[in-house]
Amino acid sequence: MLKTVRVIFWVAVIATALMQVWDEYQGRQWQKPLHVALYPVNADASANVDAYMATLQEVDFKSLEQYFAREALRYQLSLHRPIVFHLGPGIKEIPLAPPALNANYLDIIFWSLKFRWFAWQHQPTLGVPIDIKLYLLYHDVKTHTRLLHSTALQKGRIGRVNLFAAPAQHAGNTVVIAHELLHTLGASDKYDLNTNAPMLPQGYAEPYMQPLYPQKKAEIMAGKIPLSANRARMARNLDETIIGRPTSREIGWAR
Known part of the structure; x- marks a missing residue:
């Protein structure tokens, strides 16, 4: 009996993994739009954050849809609203924070499994099948001047996104959301993990521009606009970013 239970368990695990791989493959074919759920979370248990979250409306995130539609058009994607x-x-509930950058491989695996379990438990239905779940962790601007790095997983297509709870920060928040969303689709970071500086050429919006500096826009997976060889500033909004060709290849928009 115990052996049968084990066999059924492992068959279920393998079947689930294969379904996820198939779903990810289908998503990368871009034959239909991907639906993204945005779940706000009060990361500070703050009344200020609760008040801000109460003002959020779906229309506030239309700039993200418009951004991806604009960038898809540049790559001649057949979907007008991808x-x-x-x-x-x-x-x-707040999803568990990821382990430190120097954590061992097993710690990262266990955290990944716990995050995916969290997402399975916390996915209120929204009337449409959801392809990607992003948990927007809002922080009080009165107690935070900087935020930890956000994290997203391609396996499970889930993200844990650290944001500021303030109207003045919304445009910058959308840049972070777009960046993490692209991670769930297989895009890699295009900045140096030690210095946070955009990597040349893949982290530059126009890597072959002459003169090279100052760049006019940021590659979304680098997040910063290079102004000189050793100076860059954060993109303030989505209009200051593009999806570069290396990223477009990673997410299946270009060959």
Whole structure:
């Protein structure tokens, strides 16, 4: 009996993994729009954050849809609206933070499994099948001047996104959301993990521009606009970013 239970368990695990691989493959074919759920989370248990979250509306995230539509057009994608965003209800529980950068491989695997379990438990229905789930962890601007790096997983297509709870920060927040969303689609970071500086050429919006500096826009997976060989500034909004060709290849938009 115990052997039968083990066999059934492993068959279920393998079947689930194969279904996820198939779903990821289908998504990268871009034959239909991907639906993204945005679940706000009060990361500070703050009344200020609760008040800000209460003002959020789905229309506030239309700039993200417009951004991906604009960039898809540049790559001649057949879909005019490749990604659709849905604002879900607030989530009371905070997803577990990822381990430190120097954590061992097993710690990272266990965290990944716990995060995927969290997402399975916290996915309020939104009326459409959801392809990607992003948990938007809002922080009080009165107590935070900097935020930890956000994290997203391609396996499971889930993200844990650290954001500021302030209207003035919304445009910058959308840059972070777009960046993490692209991670769930297989895009890699295009900045140096030690210095946070955009990598040349893949982290530059126009890597072959002459003169090279100052760049006019940021590659979304680098997040910063290079102004000189040793100076760059954060993109303030989505209009200051593009999806570069290396990233477009990673997500299946270009060959």
